Each structure stands twice: as C-alpha cells, then as structure tokens.
Amino acid sequence: MYAVWKLCLANLRKRKIQNFLIALLILLSTLLLSTSVILISNTDNLFTGMHEKTNGSHDILRMDSGLQDPEQIREFWSDEQGVQVSKLLEYRTLSGVSYNGSDIPNLLLFMMDTPAPPLGVDELLTAQGIRSDTPEKGTVWIPTSLAYSHQIAVGDTLSFKTDSGTVDLNVSAVVVDIPYGGPFSTESRIWMNDLDYQALPVAEGAVPSYMMGIRYDNYADRQSDWNAFEQALGSPYLETVMSFDEISSFYLILNKVIGFVMIFLAVVMMGIAFFTIGFTIADAILTQYRTIGVLKSLGLTSRRTIGVYLIQYAFLSVTAIVPGLILSRFLSRMIVDSTLAYLKTDTDPLPLSGINAAAWTGVLILVLVLLCVWAYGRRARRIAPVQAIRYGMSESDSRRESRGIGTAGRSLIGFGSLPAVLVVGTRNILKNAKTSTLMMILTMVTSAVLVLGYVVLNSVINIQQTSPQWGYDDSNITVRVFNPSTFSKSEFEDRLSADSRIKNVSWHNGVTGVIEAADTPVAGEFAYPLSIVISIVEGSYNDIGFAVLEGQNPVNKNEIAIGVNVAQSLNKNLGDTVELYVEGQQHTLTVTGIYQSVANSSNSVRILAATVQENNPAFSATDVAYINLNNPAQSDAVVAELNGSYADYLSAATQKTLLDSVFLEAASTLILPMCFMGLLFIAVTLIIIYSICLINIRKEIKTYGIYKSVGMSSGRIRQSVALGISVLATVGALLGILLGVYALPMILENILSDYGMVDLPLVINRGGVVLIACLSIPAAAAGSWLSSRIIRKTSPRILVVE
Structure with missing residues (x-):
C-alpha cells in the first residue's frame, strides 16, 4: 500500500498543471450542475412555499358582467367541503396611471375596496412599509410587480386616471400579492381605503364588479368540485376565472428555462470532463509504460496500479467538488433573487433550499469520475513487464511506430508542396486525430452555447420584429x-x-x-x-x-x-x-x-x-x-x-x-445566467485545449527539437501549432452556429410549449452570430499558444542526441 501512496503522490507532484486543470474542470461541472439543481428545486419550492404561506388561491373568479349572482356563487363555494374562499372583494377597473409625470404603459388596474383582515384566501404580505388593517385614507398598497419594475417606493405618489380626472394617492406599503404580482404582469391590484374607493366615479348603470379566491384542500378534487358548481348554477360559469396554472406560470417560466439549459450544458461539460480525464489517464499510462512494467515485475498488482489513479482522481475530485458546491449556493442565490424578486420582502428574504440535492449531485459526480478512472485505468492491466521494459510500449505498438508513415500517405496528403508552418500545424492535427476531434467538438459546443445565449437575448430585446x-x-x-x-x-x-x-x-x-x-x-x-x-x-x-x-x-x-x-x-x-x-x-x-x-x-x-x-x-x-x-x-x-x-x-x-x-425585464433577468454560461464555456475551452495540447507537445517534443535543429525557430513552431488549432476551432465554430441556431432552440421550445409557444420566434443577426461564435477561436488559439511554451525551453542538442 505504501508503494501505491508514493506513486499517487508522485503523479500529483509531477503533473501539477494537468491536475490543476482537471480539478478546475470538475469544479466548473459541479458548479453548473448543482446550480441548476438548486435553481429548479427552489423555483417550485419558493413559489409553493409562498403560496402556502399566504393561503394562496387555486382559482380566482372575477364577476364583472352581471351574468351571474356573486352572492349565490360565494354561498355555494362557502358550503362546499374541502374548499376555502375569500371574502367578496369589490373592485373597479382603471387603465391609466402615471408616476413622476410619466404614464406607466400596458397596465390594467383593479382598484380594490380593501376589507378588514383576514381576507380568507390570498392574504397579503408586506414587502415594504408598515401595514395596518386597511390603507389609510389617501394611501394605497401596491404589488411588488408594479413597485419593483418601476422603482416605486413607499411614500411615492401615483396619479390614477378616472372618468372625472386624476386621483393622486400615496404608496403606504408594497405587498406580495401572489395572483396579480408575478413577473411580466400587465394587471395589478391596487388596495384602497374604503373612503377613497367610494369616491371613485362610477358610470351610470354600471354593474358592481367582484373578485373571489378559491383554495382547494386537495387540488385533485378541483374538477369534481367545479362540475358540482356548474350543476348548481344550471349552466357553465360565464365570467372570468384564472386558474392556478395561469397564476404560477410566469413565476416559474424563467427559472425553468435557465435551469433546463444549465442542466443540458452541465451534462455536455461533464461528458467533456470525463473524456479529458480518460485521455489524460491513457497518456499517463503510455508515458509511464516502462515504469509500470518495472513495478509489475517487482510485484505491484494490476489492481493496485488502478488504485493509484483512483486515489489520485478521488483526491482531485473532492478538492474540486466541495468548492464547486459552495460556489453554487452563491450563484443560485443571485439567480433566484433576480428571477423571483417579486416574492421577496424586506424582513423575510427568500429561503434557499435544495442544498441536500446539490450535495447528492456532488456525490454523483464523484462516483462518475471514479467509474471513468476505473474504466480507463484498466488499460494498465494489459501491460506485459517484459515488453514494457524492452520497448517502453507493447510490441505491436513498437512495430507500428517503427514503420512510420508510408509513402502512399505522404503522396496522398502532398505535404511537400505546403509551407513549413502549415505542414507542422496540419501534421499535429492529423497525427492526433482523437484529441483533434475532441477539440473541434469542444469549440463547436462552446460556440453553440454562445450563439444560443446571444440569439435568445437578441430575440427578446428585438421582440418588436417578431411580435x-x-x-x-x-x-x-x-x-x-x-x-x-x-x-x-x-x-x-x-x-x-x-x-x-x-x-x-x-x-x-x-x-x-x-x-x-x-x-x-x-x-x-x-x-x-x-x-x-x-x-x-x-x-x-x-x-x-x-x-x-x-x-x-x-x-x-x-x-x-x-x-x-x-x-x-x-x-x-x-x-x-x-x-x-x-x-x-x-x-x-x-x-x-x-x-x-x-x-x-x-x-x-x-x-x-x-x-x-x-x-x-x-x-x-x-x-x-x-x-x-x-x-x-x-x-x-x-x-x-x-x-x-x-x-x-x-x-x-x-x-x-x-x-x-x-420584455426588457425578461432580457435583464436572462443576461446574468446567459453571460455566466458563455464565459464558463470559453474558460473551459481554453483550459481543456491547453491541457490536450500540452500532452500532445510533450509526446512530440523530440520531433520539435529536430525542427529547431534544422533552423525552425521556437516562435514559428508555436505559430504552426496555434494555426492548426485555430483552423480546427474555426470548423467547430461554424458547426456551432448551426447547432446554436437550429438545434438548441428546440430545447427551449419543449419547455415553452406548456406556456403556449410551440415555435420559438428568433431574431437572428448574422453578423452578431458569427462574431459571438468566433469567440471560441481565440480561446482555443490562446490555449494552444500557452501550452507550447515548453518548446521554447527545450534544447535541440539534447533532443537530437536522444
């Protein structure tokens, strides 16, 4: 066991940069996945918790046409078992309000005659200000949706337009009003003092309007209760009803979009991370082939050899997963506070749950990493000590390498007619086909993520073009x-x-x-x-x-x-x-x-x-x-x-x-998570390409030494490597444009279909899309350029002698 520990410590010390980059990659994967888990968990939990706290309604009945008797309707629901109802809330409708001399557009106002508490259903929570039983004369309570979106504070004055002129009322409290306080709401309930309400002008012959909330003890009974209600009426309910799905939809839509996109991207990133880990282990086995063979000849078993890699990556994973989980709490808090801001109060911040689920996510990532290490580490079992000591590789690989590239291959590619810089860069890509494919896929995914974020934000900001x-x-x-x-x-x-x-x-x-x-x-x-x-x-x-x-x-x-x-x-x-x-x-x-x-x-x-x-x-x-x-x-x-x-x-x-x-409100809410995911994938692209190129250059360091001995400078060799990777990244970016414009939006369409959008309207700025997609190219070039610094430090004389 001592030998296993020593080998593990040696691997950690010898490959500091690669180990750091892999740990960083695991940290970012953990951060993205655990953040999405916390986000989705809290989206439902926070809204449901606030809905329970306020004894929220499942149906809101509005009766403003005089088609059916409000008292009869309330009497039926009051007598129904397993149902809670609010008081009959009288209201009048206005469609004009201004603040600081400017009209607030696109807003329908329900001016409520506030009854004494309790309301019975949809109790109001104070977000700002001090609430009494009812608003004081000359003041109103307004919902968080109106206050936060227009920066209205307690003490400000609102001017309401009525048939007989303008009525100025001061804001005495901002309240959490679940049914009419959601994001993107175009309807708001304004809670008034009875004297102010009675002073509002009424059109001659106008029918009084009423609103009533219904809450079911068991929501599954809604259909049977509703059928009984309409049988008692003797006809369908002919006026307005707003269901729980409508009440909750806009509270949940943004977080669901962000959460599902983050999960998709986290899965992609984890796949890339596992491939990188596997590639690194395979390279380590090839690099240490002779050493492993010697150790096996001295009695080190294959199981213990695999254990070296398991312990190494278990240590790296734990040191990366723990800070990833901690950071995910802060990131998810930022996103939740932004997307569910209308549920916040000054005295009662939104509680963050889902920490246990995030912890289990970390455990899952650790298990998957160890399974990946075990699967790739098993290759060490095939190492034969005699072949390893003699050839430094398997005998079949030794024969294959000694043959080199045949004349047919050289004539097919036609390297002789190309400039030296292109030859070196192209050879680096072709000889390492698997890693080249990985780098192209990585830049493709990064470009696709950047394009998707840009297209979605651009479509929301320029919605006028597709309204x-x-x-x-x-x-x-x-x-x-x-x-x-x-x-x-x-x-x-x-x-x-x-x-x-x-x-x-x-x-x-x-x-x-x-x-x-x-x-x-x-x-x-x-x-x-x-x-x-x-x-x-x-x-x-x-x-x-x-x-x-x-x-x-x-x-x-x-x-x-x-x-x-x-x-x-x-x-x-x-x-x-x-x-x-x-x-x-x-x-x-x-x-x-x-x-x-x-x-x-x-x-x-x-x-x-x-x-x-x-x-x-x-x-x-x-x-x-x-x-x-x-x-x-x-x-x-x-x-x-x-x-x-x-x-x-x-x-x-x-x-x-x-x-x-x-929609500018939706755009401002989406900017933070979309930018975060874009920057995250750019960083991952640079990190992984740096790691892969470093491994490839170390394998080819003798060849590069020979290039230097015949007069090719370190700078030109590094330019060749960076040029080849840049070309590869350009191909990936072009494929990423197709993926980001046509494939990834299908994910959003599946999510938005429940909200009535089955064909997502996109505003595609071709120039902007190309520019954003190309951000992965300098990241890839920078990664390859930084990794090639070891070429500059290499002595051609020593390499040629070797």
Missing part, C-alpha cells in the same frame, strides 16, 4: 381608453380619418368567455368547460398584424381562431366547430386558424365583433384601438398629439414602448 409570432399585434400605435363613459368613439374616428398620416384603425375588446368542453375526447383532463380570454376585433386581424401558425384569422362572424393550448385541450383542428359562450350567449363557430401566444399561455380565442353583434347589435369594441401609419417613423409625434388632445380619455403608446415594458 405577431409571440401572439402580439404588429400595429404602430396602441390606444387604451380608460374613460369609456364620456369618450366619443365616432368623434375620435372622424379625427383619425381626416389625418393623412393614419393608414387604418381597428378596435379591440378583451373579454372572458367559456368553451363548452363536455364532449372533448381528451381523457377527462378538461372535462369541465374552459374559461378563456376572447379577443374581439372590430376591423381586421390582418391590419392589426395578429399571426397564425395554421389557417387564417376569422373574417366572417361564424369563424374563430384558437390558441394552441385550446386546440390541444379540446383536440380541435381546422374545420372543426366549437361551442363558445360570449356575454352569456352561445355561438357555434368554425375553427379557421390556430395560433400561439405567450400571453395567457395560448388559452385564448379570436372572433369578430360581428359575432357578438348577432345577439347584441349595440355592441361596439372601445377598449383598445390599434392604429397603423403610412409612415411608422411618425409614431412618436402622433402619440404625443393623441395624449395631449385626449388626456382625460385615453393613453396612447407606440408598440415598442408597450413591448419593452414587459
């Missing part, structure tokens, strides 16, 4: 009417029609409806009716720019386009019919199109205003106007004029402003 494919409009200007009771639609249209800059105008209303799904052949998954968001357009979907994946948008009153998740839930295709309830009226419509939309996770449909006007001729879409200009460059000027002329009725914004209000 129809994300389910948004493609109009130049969006106008949201926040004072419909006194707003004159006809006068507004007359002004627009007289403006030569205006190309076309279409109007849009968003309401909630129900698709009857009792006859769906899908195995009971959605046996109850689907509550969906209905887009109603007065005008043309094509003018607005809404896109479809299949078919076309509706152009007749008996047609409908449905989201991909609705199509999947109902098992509907083009040409099928659906039963849709709008404003309590049933319509039988033919499916003409299927589309994807990240908003509402594609749980939505599109119809024309003419469909609703069949039963309600007075219906007119007045919520939102989509305006296109003959010259889009004039958008800012038109927006300024509309906001100035109709300040009391509407809020106008360019499409870019509205999209940036949502």
Whole structure:
C-alpha cells in the first residue's frame, strides 16, 4: 500500500498543471450542475412555499358582467367541503396611471375596496412599509410587480386616471400579492381605503364588479368540485376565472428555462470532463509504460496500479467538488433573487433550499469520475513487464511506430508542396486525430452555447420584429381608453380619418368567455368547460398584424381562431366547430386558424365583433384601438398629439414602448445566467485545449527539437501549432452556429410549449452570430499558444542526441 501512496503522490507532484486543470474542470461541472439543481428545486419550492404561506388561491373568479349572482356563487363555494374562499372583494377597473409625470404603459388596474383582515384566501404580505388593517385614507398598497419594475417606493405618489380626472394617492406599503404580482404582469391590484374607493366615479348603470379566491384542500378534487358548481348554477360559469396554472406560470417560466439549459450544458461539460480525464489517464499510462512494467515485475498488482489513479482522481475530485458546491449556493442565490424578486420582502428574504440535492449531485459526480478512472485505468492491466521494459510500449505498438508513415500517405496528403508552418500545424492535427476531434467538438459546443445565449437575448430585446409570432399585434400605435363613459368613439374616428398620416384603425375588446368542453375526447383532463380570454376585433386581424401558425384569422362572424393550448385541450383542428359562450350567449363557430401566444399561455380565442353583434347589435369594441401609419417613423409625434388632445380619455403608446415594458425585464433577468454560461464555456475551452495540447507537445517534443535543429525557430513552431488549432476551432465554430441556431432552440421550445409557444420566434443577426461564435477561436488559439511554451525551453542538442 505504501508503494501505491508514493506513486499517487508522485503523479500529483509531477503533473501539477494537468491536475490543476482537471480539478478546475470538475469544479466548473459541479458548479453548473448543482446550480441548476438548486435553481429548479427552489423555483417550485419558493413559489409553493409562498403560496402556502399566504393561503394562496387555486382559482380566482372575477364577476364583472352581471351574468351571474356573486352572492349565490360565494354561498355555494362557502358550503362546499374541502374548499376555502375569500371574502367578496369589490373592485373597479382603471387603465391609466402615471408616476413622476410619466404614464406607466400596458397596465390594467383593479382598484380594490380593501376589507378588514383576514381576507380568507390570498392574504397579503408586506414587502415594504408598515401595514395596518386597511390603507389609510389617501394611501394605497401596491404589488411588488408594479413597485419593483418601476422603482416605486413607499411614500411615492401615483396619479390614477378616472372618468372625472386624476386621483393622486400615496404608496403606504408594497405587498406580495401572489395572483396579480408575478413577473411580466400587465394587471395589478391596487388596495384602497374604503373612503377613497367610494369616491371613485362610477358610470351610470354600471354593474358592481367582484373578485373571489378559491383554495382547494386537495387540488385533485378541483374538477369534481367545479362540475358540482356548474350543476348548481344550471349552466357553465360565464365570467372570468384564472386558474392556478395561469397564476404560477410566469413565476416559474424563467427559472425553468435557465435551469433546463444549465442542466443540458452541465451534462455536455461533464461528458467533456470525463473524456479529458480518460485521455489524460491513457497518456499517463503510455508515458509511464516502462515504469509500470518495472513495478509489475517487482510485484505491484494490476489492481493496485488502478488504485493509484483512483486515489489520485478521488483526491482531485473532492478538492474540486466541495468548492464547486459552495460556489453554487452563491450563484443560485443571485439567480433566484433576480428571477423571483417579486416574492421577496424586506424582513423575510427568500429561503434557499435544495442544498441536500446539490450535495447528492456532488456525490454523483464523484462516483462518475471514479467509474471513468476505473474504466480507463484498466488499460494498465494489459501491460506485459517484459515488453514494457524492452520497448517502453507493447510490441505491436513498437512495430507500428517503427514503420512510420508510408509513402502512399505522404503522396496522398502532398505535404511537400505546403509551407513549413502549415505542414507542422496540419501534421499535429492529423497525427492526433482523437484529441483533434475532441477539440473541434469542444469549440463547436462552446460556440453553440454562445450563439444560443446571444440569439435568445437578441430575440427578446428585438421582440418588436417578431411580435405577431409571440401572439402580439404588429400595429404602430396602441390606444387604451380608460374613460369609456364620456369618450366619443365616432368623434375620435372622424379625427383619425381626416389625418393623412393614419393608414387604418381597428378596435379591440378583451373579454372572458367559456368553451363548452363536455364532449372533448381528451381523457377527462378538461372535462369541465374552459374559461378563456376572447379577443374581439372590430376591423381586421390582418391590419392589426395578429399571426397564425395554421389557417387564417376569422373574417366572417361564424369563424374563430384558437390558441394552441385550446386546440390541444379540446383536440380541435381546422374545420372543426366549437361551442363558445360570449356575454352569456352561445355561438357555434368554425375553427379557421390556430395560433400561439405567450400571453395567457395560448388559452385564448379570436372572433369578430360581428359575432357578438348577432345577439347584441349595440355592441361596439372601445377598449383598445390599434392604429397603423403610412409612415411608422411618425409614431412618436402622433402619440404625443393623441395624449395631449385626449388626456382625460385615453393613453396612447407606440408598440415598442408597450413591448419593452414587459420584455426588457425578461432580457435583464436572462443576461446574468446567459453571460455566466458563455464565459464558463470559453474558460473551459481554453483550459481543456491547453491541457490536450500540452500532452500532445510533450509526446512530440523530440520531433520539435529536430525542427529547431534544422533552423525552425521556437516562435514559428508555436505559430504552426496555434494555426492548426485555430483552423480546427474555426470548423467547430461554424458547426456551432448551426447547432446554436437550429438545434438548441428546440430545447427551449419543449419547455415553452406548456406556456403556449410551440415555435420559438428568433431574431437572428448574422453578423452578431458569427462574431459571438468566433469567440471560441481565440480561446482555443490562446490555449494552444500557452501550452507550447515548453518548446521554447527545450534544447535541440539534447533532443537530437536522444
């Protein structure tokens, strides 16, 4: 055993640089994999924990159309066993708010009449400020999503636009409001004092609006409870319902994307690490072939020879895995705090779990490393002491090496016609085919990771170019009417029609409806009716720019386009019919199109205003106007004029402003992990190529010594090696572009399919993609150049004598 320890220590001392690089590679693999495990674990755990802490709802019922009796609905759910319900929360809707003199775009406000606690379901947690039972007069509580995304603090003043003017209220607290406080939210609940709420203007004849949360003791009972509810109603529930999947989706989506991508990349990195370890062990066995043969002749068994490598790499693994696990805690904390910021409070930071799972990840990596070492170390069992002492290798390898490269090979390659620098670089690649393949694969993966991160970030930042494919409009200007009771639609249209800059105008209303799904052949998954968001357009979907994946948008009153998740839930295709309830009226419509939309996770449909006007001729879409200009460059000027002329009725914004209000937040959250993974793979590329080239150069050091003896300088030899590796890296980078643009996005599509995105819209900047992909080339060249420093220190005289 003493001999095994001595040999192990000798290997650690003799190959300091290689051992350090392998340990660093194991550390980075551990860091990446354990971070992804902690991230995925905490994504579910933190949200679930906060949902439990606030007694969060599984369904939010909104009743704002007067189609069904709110008191009757609450009475049913209050009497239902295994169900908790909140108080009936009265609210009014506003669509205009400004902060520091600037409008906050793309935000629908539910102004809540705050009851005395407890609410029963969806209790509010204070993130900032001091909360009382209800807000003080003249103050409001706002959700973290609104406060953090617009840097609004306690004590700031918000100006709310109402039918009778502007109402200024101070922020007295920022609260964690789970249902309406998620990332990218375009809806916020503003909690008001009762006196302030009663002072809000109410349109004549307006129906009071109510909201109620439902929590199931056993979520699996939801379907049976819902069926009993609709039987008691005698009809489908015809108003708005927001399910737990919708509530949780945007809390989880970013971390799931980051986590799954990190796991994929960690597995790739581990594969590269194991290959590198195996290559290093194989090289060590060849280098120490004669020594191992001598030791075997003195009685050292093959088992103990393998034990030398097992102990060596077990030591390296432990010294690398432990700091990797420690660092993963800090990295995952940074990412979690960024992606789940809306769940944080000043007094109660987000607890980080999943440490045990990360520890087991470290154990798994250690076991895999030892298995890899054992598999490659077994090659030492084949060493015959006599052949090792005589040849320094096996007899068959000795014969093969003595034959060298035949004349046929030389004539085939035609090295004689190439410059010496190219010959040396090409020979280095061809003679070490396995390691050359590894380096090419490594640069390909690195380039693919860099390209994927760049393409995803570029696509999110420049979403305006592909907004129809994300389910948004493609109009130049969006106008949201926040004072419909006194707003004159006809006068507004007359002004627009007289403006030569205006190309076309279409109007849009968003309401909630129900698709009857009792006859769906899908195995009971959605046996109850689907509550969906209905887009109603007065005008043309094509003018607005809404896109479809299949078919076309509706152009007749008996047609409908449905989201991909609705199509999947109902098992509907083009040409099928659906039963849709709008404003309590049933319509039988033919499916003409299927589309994807990240908003509402594609749980939505599109119809024309003419469909609703069949039963309600007075219906007119007045919520939102989509305006296109003959010259889009004039958008800012038109927006300024509309906001100035109709300040009391509407809020106008360019499409870019509205999209940036949502997606720049996603981009800023993705930048940190994407940059980290890119830099990590660049570092790994440099490290591994340095290690491989160092091994190859040491094997060929005599040949390079002969080159120096015939007049080739150390600098030219090093340039030759670096040039060959650079060419190899260039090939890998080109393949990485294809992988990063076409293959890796499929991983994201699989993850995003649950969120209504089955075809990821990418904005590909070819110049940027090529530039980013080429970052792996200087990393590879630097690794080969640094490793070739030993050529400069080598004496040609000694090498020629040997």
